[in-house]
Amino acid sequence: MIAIVTPTVMEMQSFLNVSDNTFIHSTIELADAGYIEQGYINGIPTYIGICGVGPVLSGITVSSWLSKYNIDCLLLCGIAGAYSIERFPPTSVVFVTQDIYADYGIRTKEGVHAQSFPFLHDKKHKIREKLVTASPQYCLESAGLHYTMCTEAVGITVAGISADSTTKQILSTSYPHADIETMEGFSVGLSCIRTSTSFIHVRSISNEVGIRSGWALEEALHSLATTLLSFWSKT
Numbered sequence: 001m002i003a004i005v006t007p008t009v010m011e012m013q014s015f016l017n018v019s020d021n022t023f024i025h026s027t028i029e030l031a032d033a034g035y036i037e038q039g040y041i042n043g044i045p046t047y048i049g050i051c052g053v054g055p056v057l058s059g060i061t062v063s064s065w066l067s068k069y070n071i072d073c074l075l076l077c078g079i080a081g082a083y084s085i086e087r088f089p090p091t092s093v094v095f096v097t098q099d100i101y102a103d104y105g106i107r108t109k110e111g112v113h114a115q116s117f118p119f120l121h122d123k124k125h126k127i128r129e130k131l132v133t134a135s136p137q138y139c140l141e142s143a144g145l146h147y148t149m150c151t152e153a154v155g156i157t158v159a160g161i162s163a164d165s166t167t168k169q170i171l172s173t174s175y176p177h178a179d180i181e182t183m184e185g186f187s188v189g190l191s192c193i194r195t196s197t198s199f200i201h202v203r204s205i206s207n208e209v210g211i212r213s214g215w216a217l218e219e220a221l222h223s224l225a226t227t228l229l230s231f232w233s234k235t
Helices: 009-016 025-029 055-068 136-142 165-174 185-194 217-231
Strands: 002-006 036-041 044-050 073-082 093-101 106-108 111-113 130-132 151-157 180-182 198-208
Touching: 002 009, 009 025, 009 044, 009 073, 009 217, 044 055, 055 185, 073 136, 073 185, 073 217, 093 180, 093 185, 093 217, 130 185, 136 198, 151 185, 151 198, 180 198, 185 198, 198 217
Parallel strands: 002 044, 002 073, 073 198, 093 151, 151 180
Antiparallel strands: 036 044, 073 180, 093 130, 093 198, 106 111
């Protein structure tokens, strides 16, 4: 079965408000991290879940769900900041097809790098601080959903978001190919990879990384919701 997962209730509620679904909205409005419910979106059986904010909580929560529920395909969705709003302007929606855990490894004045610290190394996987996911089109269509074209992006996952230009500069210098910054992508993706669960990561740009004012929050939520709804389209 498909699961759509967001870090916060706000992001989930924006999607449910525009979709034909069987979920009880008043219950979801009061939900905490760990909330999961089975229902229908546009007639398609779907789990919805609130994974919580940050790499630790989101990873633990999703790992718990994958061990308990019959989830074949998981979509992680939410808002994000972009390093370049010229390339990824507010309200643009992206598929995150590569994700780097920017807080993991050896910390020096130049930044943090995994170097000799493999994150996951077994017979099936060899992962340091970078995840590469399968084609979003393949994953969506394999799950019986509709593929809508979005720009692909490279994300970095952090436990603390960049709140000033200095922090932004450090991370963008350490990871020059990074396009967006989130707090859950790597950990949720790793949980899916370890259980052979199809993983799709979708983000709507709400702001420039390092800038704490002037966010296009409501517009980004609406853009995310309408894009997600297109995946459940019956046409």
